[in-house]
Amino acid sequence: MTDQPTNPQSAALLNGRYRLLAIVAGGGMATVYKAQDTLLNRVVAIKTLRERFTRDPQFVQRFREEAQAAANLNHPNIVTIYDVGSDTTNGVLRYYIVMEFVEGQDLKTVIRDRTISGQPLGINEAVNIARQISEGVGYAHRHGLVHCDLKPQNVILAPEGRAKVADFGIARAYTAMVAERTDVVWGTPQYYSPEQATGVAPTPASDVYSIGVIMFEMLCGHLPFESRDSRELARLHMTVEPPALHALNPNVPLQLESIVRRTLAKDPAARYRDADQLARVLSAYLQQGEEQTLRQPFFVPPEQAGGQLSATRPTTVNRTSQLPLRPVTPPLTPVNRTGGMPVTGVVGSTGASRPVSAAGSAQQGNTDILLWLLAGLAVLCVLGLIPLWLSVWRAYSATPTGSSNTIGISTPTFTVITNTTQSSSNGLLKVPILTNKTLTQANQELAALGLQDRVVEERPDVNATETLVLEQRPVPGTQVSAGSFVELVVSKPTQSQTVPEDLIGQILTDGLSQTLHTVGWNVVRDETFNTLPENTIINLNPPPGSKLALGENLTVTVSTGGRIDLNVNMDPVIIDNAHFRQTLYYPGQPIQFSVQWRAVARVTHDYRVFVHFLNMNGSPVQGVITHADRTPENNGVPSPTSSWSAGTVVNDQYEVDLPANIAAGRYRIEIGLYDDQGRLTVQDYGNTPPQPAGVNSVLVEVISVQ
Numbered sequence: 001m002t003d004q005p006t007n008p009q010s011a012a013l014l015n016g017r018y019r020l021l022a023i024v025a026g027g028g029m030a031t032v033y034k035a036q037d038t039l040l041n042r043v044v045a046i047k048t049l050r051e052r053f054t055r056d057p058q059f060v061q062r063f064r065e066e067a068q069a070a071a072n073l074n075h076p077n078i079v080t081i082y083d084v085g086s087d088t089t090n091g092v093l094r095y096y097i098v099m100e101f102v103e104g105q106d107l108k109t110v111i112r113d114r115t116i117s118g119q120p121l122g123i124n125e126a127v128n129i130a131r132q133i134s135e136g137v138g139y140a141h142r143h144g145l146v147h148c149d150l151k152p153q154n155v156i157l158a159p160e161g162r163a164k165v166a167d168f169g170i171a172r173a174y175t176a177m178v179a180e181r182t183d184v185v186w187g188t189p190q191y192y193s194p195e196q197a198t199g200v201a202p203t204p205a206s207d208v209y210s211i212g213v214i215m216f217e218m219l220c221g222h223l224p225f226e227s228r229d230s231r232e233l234a235r236l237h238m239t240v241e242p243p244a245l246h247a248l249n250p251n252v253p254l255q256l257e258s259i260v261r262r263t264l265a266k267d268p269a270a271r272y273r274d275a276d277q278l279a280r281v282l283s284a285y286l287q288q289g290e291e292q293t294l295r296q297p298f299f300v301p302p303e304q305a306g307g308q309l310s311a312t313r314p315t316t317v318n319r320t321s322q323l324p325l326r327p328v329t330p331p332l333t334p335v336n337r338t339g340g341m342p343v344t345g346v347v348g349s350t351g352a353s354r355p356v357s358a359a360g361s362a363q364q365g366n367t368d369i370l371l372w373l374l375a376g377l378a379v380l381c382v383l384g385l386i387p388l389w390l391s392v393w394r395a396y397s398a399t400p401t402g403s404s405n406t407i408g409i410s411t412p413t414f415t416v417i418t419n420t421t422q423s424s425s426n427g428l429l430k431v432p433i434l435t436n437k438t439l440t441q442a443n444q445e446l447a448a449l450g451l452q453d454r455v456v457e458e459r460p461d462v463n464a465t466e467t468l469v470l471e472q473r474p475v476p477g478t479q480v481s482a483g484s485f486v487e488l489v490v491s492k493p494t495q496s497q498t499v500p501e502d503l504i505g506q507i508l509t510d511g512l513s514q515t516l517h518t519v520g521w522n523v524v525r526d527e528t529f530n531t532l533p534e535n536t537i538i539n540l541n542p543p544p545g546s547k548l549a550l551g552e553n554l555t556v557t558v559s560t561g562g563r564i565d566l567n568v569n570m571d572p573v574i575i576d577n578a579h580f581r582q583t584l585y586y587p588g589q590p591i592q593f594s595v596q597w598r599a600v601a602r603v604t605h606d607y608r609v610f611v612h613f614l615n616m617n618g619s620p621v622q623g624v625i626t627h628a629d630r631t632p633e634n635n636g637v638p639s640p641t642s643s644w645s646a647g648t649v650v651n652d653q654y655e656v657d658l659p660a661n662i663a664a665g666r667y668r669i670e671i672g673l674y675d676d677q678g679r680l681t682v683q684d685y686g687n688t689p690p691q692p693a694g695v696n697s698v699l700v701e702v703i704s705v706q
Contacts, residue, residue, distance in 0.1 A: 014087045014094065014096060015085055018036070018046055018096075020033040025106075032048075033045065033046045037082075045098075045100065045101040048094045067081070073139060079156065079165065102164050104159055106155060108153045120221050123219070131283055134278045135275075138277075147207050148206070150191060192210065197234035197237050198238065204273065208275055212262075212271075220249045224242035239555050242264050253456075255454070255487055258457040258489075259281055263278065266524050266555075267524065270522070430478070435471065438468055438469075442469050446486055453486050454487050455487075456489060458490055458492040463547070472486055499544050499545060502544075504538065506537050520550035524556065525556055527557070527560050530562070531581060533561055534559060534563070537558055539556075539557035541555040562582075563577050569686065571683045573603065575598075576649075585706075587658055587662045590657050596651050597632060603644040607632075608630060608673065609629070609672075610629055612669070615665075616666055618668070622659075624659060626657075627655045663705070666704050669699075669700045670698060679696040682697075
């Protein structure tokens with residue numbers, strides 16, 4: 001973290017103990033300071049809640065409860081919390097959490113810097129970081145806490161390589177407060193799970209999904225889903241499968257890709273159930289890699305060792321080495337038959353005796369004589385077989401005489417099978433083509449070459465009648481040593497049912513959803529803006545009439561009923577959403593829509609609503625009457641903003657009259673609040689496009705006029 005110095009004269013002292021020194025991080029809900037604990041004389045980090053959230057008693061209470069619960073988490077991969085409290089400094093009430101100060105950088109910065117420098121995180125390095133994150137979060141899961149907002153910005157990497165997860169308290173408190181609201185989403189859109197995108201309260205499986213996104217980013221340098229529109233990000237998380245990791249980084253093993261793919265499953269039940277289980281899987285993966293390295297003996301060939309063979313202990317191998325090392329079996333040690341003691345020695349490349357020591361020269365001479373005798377005996381045996389071979393050849397090649405007593409003997413055909421295409425001159429083996437072959441065939445072919453297979457993933461296939469190889473790693477033609485593993489992705493014959501063809505146009509009720517579950521599918525609900533009645537089914541994936549394996553996801557896309565989620569923060573007011581009956585209009589036709597306002601704290605001013613109807617370049621349209629420069633109304637009843645307190649929800653309806661001579665084209669509808677002092681400032685544009693500084697107007701929708 002990089003310190004941003006503050007003015008020393010304005011440094012606050014919380015509760016007479018914690019002196020704020022410098023801002024080290026900031027977010028939408030809190031600011032993190034480097035501070036000095038004057039009582040224990042140690043450097044700490046203090047997270048203070050932003051002022052606008054301190055005005056909500058319900059939020060503050062849950063913040064304190066969850067922060068206190070997080071303070072009980074004592075794990076080497078979780079930032080330790082020391083204290084929780086509140087104090088008023090300079091007339092401002094501050095709620096704060098005191099935690100350990102970790103020297104290092106957040107993981108997001110590390111990923112970005114390493115990617116830019118051309119030195120991305122290594123495979124095992126990334127897996128090790130993910131394992132540590134999972135172990136820390138898994139510990140929290142065992143204690144009943146869900147992080148809810150896991151992202152690399154919340155992971156600090158210490159210089160010694162230890163990963164520490166931060167930000168448990170605030171994220172959990174906020175989620176607990178809004179868990180009952182299905183139209184509110186908490187989390188960071190790039191990292192939250194599909195169920196979080198729909199407003200469902202996060203679970204341990206939601207944290208697993210977020211860790212999967214972090215793993216994906218570490219392994220290939222960018223996110224699986226990217227968009228500046230949070231609504232589009234939510235749609236991608238809910239309906240689109242992430243890109244294949246090996247296509248972005250060919251160095252990622254299929255086994256690891258299978259692990260990441262499972263963490264990113266759309267259905268929480270298809271993921272690892274919690275971070276503990278994921279941590280065990282990642283630990284086993286790392287351990288498996290170490291065991292494969294240790295159990296493969298290699299040695300330096302004689303031509304690289306000065307022509308000298310030695311029966312040395314097998315050593316481990318650096319897999320990044322390019323030396324063509326070959327396995328060898330240590331030579332048998334001849335036995336001295338007369339004395340019962342083993343005879344040892346070293347044979348040079350020319351066959352001449354090379355003394356090892358003065359005491360061992362006689363033994364080496366005996367070894368040379370014995371080798372010469374054995375070689376001579378072998379030659380005699382071969383020569384003795386020649387007459388036998390000639391007689392057999394003459395018998396089989398003799399031409400029949402045609403006599404009635406002569407028995408005709410057919411000449412046999414001998415076929416010599418060679419496999420020269422699967423081996424190379426350096427002693428390595430070439431990986432064969434295995435795709436589209438059965439798993440049995442692949443196993444036999446690899447075994448014949450001295451290689452092994454490992455199935456890392458089974459993909460359900462409703463059309464498969466047998467298990468076929470779909471992908472392999474390494475790719476065909478890769479040179480590997482004997483005994484190496486080839487990772488396989490195979491098909492899995494699976495029972496299926498046909499997706500009904502009469503679902504589109506129906507309303508997705510709880511009963512219909514349960515019926516689809518009864519068939520054996522996992523129903524994934526997805527929303528998209530459409531003016532059809534809310535929850536009308538407008539699309540299915542896979543499409544109607546397709547075969548879908550039991551246990552797989554059936555994504556049902558339904559209409560929002562004209563609702564557009566905005567989530568614009570105009571502290572202390574939030575614009576939750578807007579509803580439109582249609583988006584295509586004709587000259588002279590009124591445009592009717594509604595907006596839902598929500599107060600997150602007491603509003604002390606009386607604001608009026610403005611509605612602007614603009615050309616796409618932002619200029620006003622002449623002759624348009626908006627009927628909306630007034631006090632907000634709740635379902636037609638005036639509701640002055642000065643009467644709003646935390647939790648107040650107002651549904652206000654507006655109408656815009658289009659002139660009969662308006663030109664065909666596209667137009668912008670923008671809204672906002674203002675008083676005599678000016679417009680209420682937009683703090684966060686949420687799901688709407690950002691406006692230039694100082695405009696403080698929100699683009700609600702773009703409509704078309706024909």
